[in-house]
Amino acid sequence: MSQTENADAEDATDATAVTANRTDGRRASTTAGETVEETRPEWTSYEASGETKVAVEDLDVHYGDDHALKGVSMDIPEESVTALIGPSGCGKSTYLRCLNRMNDRIRAASVDGTVELDGEDVYQDGVDLVELRKRVGMVFQSPNPFPKSIRENVSYGPRKHGDIETGLLARLTGRAEPEREARLVERSLERAALWEEVNDRLDDNALGLSGGQQQRLCIARCLAVDPEVILMDEPASALDPIATAKIEDLIEDLAQDYTVVVVTHSMQQAARVSDQTAVFLTGGELVEYDDTEKIFENPESQRVEDYVSGKFG
Ligand SMILES: Nc1ncnc2c1ncn2[C@@H]1O[C@H](COP(=O)(O)OP(=O)(O)OP(=O)(O)O)[C@@H](O)[C@H]1O
Ligand SMILES: [Mg+2]
Secondary structure, X not given: OOHHHHHHHHHHHOOOOEOOOOOOOOOOOOOOOOOOOOOOHHHOOOOOOOOEXXXXXXXXXXEOOEXXXXXXXXXXXXXXXXXXXXXXXXXXXXXXXXXXXXXXXXXXXXXXXXXXXXXXXXXXXXXXXXXXXXXXXXXXXXXXXXXXXXXXXXXXXXXXXXXXXXXXXXXXXXXXXXXXXXXXXXXXXXXXXXXXXXXXXXXXEHHHOOXXXXXXXXXXXXXXXXXXXXXXXXXOOOOOHHHHHXXXXXXXXXXXXXXXXXXXOOXXXXXXXXXXXXXXXXXXXXXXXXXXXXXXXXXXXXXXXXXXXXXXX
């Protein structure tokens, strides 16, 4: 794991939209095989049935001179799975990172527009980033458990937030709360569908787990701080088909209680797990956002149709 990913994971563990695109006549250069087409605002003005959890309005992100996201607006409904799909470099990760201000860590990145969580702008002055990342947790592409025991991985976030006293110092000073920690660890691992596989080896190093188990541990670590939104950036792309199926089942299950936003390169995965799908295409444009079935069976945009049927990307 790179140092950056490690820092990201720590940050994310620190707790750890849809409307219209601008159509100002710009024509971005296209990915090979992509037809040129003007995006229509109605293609992205989707209103989901549930309550809006995250509302994104006119979001622009630049990395220096590179305009990575262009006027993206989309409302993400609570307790559902929203999939983000699109070819490499179209801004999916950039968009995801805006939702809990992980882009703040990238010096070259500048973000304009608004992102509201339960109606509160997360970019306004005075927002507590630790608290924000506790409410909006993140799971990364490669499983990145800390080189600590399974138990410590799960209790890391709550301990860092001061929600629970664990560890050597707490034990020495008599402040340790082993029963609370045990309950929290069991609950989080249960919720991440890992408890059955690891309950007899909670003190083993997490790096000894399989890739799929490590990824579910990272999900348990994220759940331990009681988030409301869970962002997942290609959470199964490093896993074999069986481990992937387990993560997909888990994603669907988590949507009963959490708002899940998942970036995936797999159309099948998006079609299987998500309720609504947002398609980003060349140049950081949100081209279409709608019910997943509609996107895959009868999209409005020719480019989206070409993309989901595998003609380019
Ligand atoms: N840290 C960064 N510094 C500079 N440019 C960046 C940075 N991160 C992303 N970009 C640029 O922003 C654009 C969007 O990148 P992003 O990683 O969001 O795309 P993506 O859709 O997630 O791609 P992939 O599917 O390959 O993960 C790209 O042109 C990329 O080069
Ligand atoms: Mg990405």
